[in-house]
Amino acid sequence: MPRAVLVGPPGSGKTTTGRALAALLGVPFHDTDEGVEAAQGRSIGDIFVEDGEATFRDLERAEVARALADEDGVVALGGGAPVDPLTEPLLADHVVVFLDVGIADASKRVGFDRSRPLLAVNPxxxxxxxxNARRPVYERVATHVVDTAGRTPDEVAAEVAGLVGGA
Structure with a gap:
């Protein structure tokens, strides 16, 4: 079972903070988006374009379920993963940390480029x-909420480590 599961919108720092947190805790890090890309041999953007969002969500759902069952370190979920009605209940027994972020910080981190399919038009x-659509789900599944505004990934990771009993 993962030590911590990170959720949040694009630009909240799930991957960067997750890597820093895993290093602090001395455990492996797994990003479910990277897991889908590795299994498919192509980017999420390509999966969206070639097969559509529904196919990506099916792949994502399977990878999240596998990671929640098999990974024992820090797991970062794709931004939309917790919203899936079949995925949300799987999070109930886990320590879930919602990395909250405002648009000002998110836009600096993401750059709103084309690698984010759901943000490609009017990012x-x-x-x-x-x-606005996902916040209620992030809050509902979260064991802890951490505000990332104006903070470095290392600062956020240190707070999360304290919350999950690792620092």
């Missing part, structure tokens, strides 16, 4: 719409 408005 700022799309991010706000996604966050």
């Amino acid at each position: 700022r408005a799309s991010w706000v719409r996604l966050m």
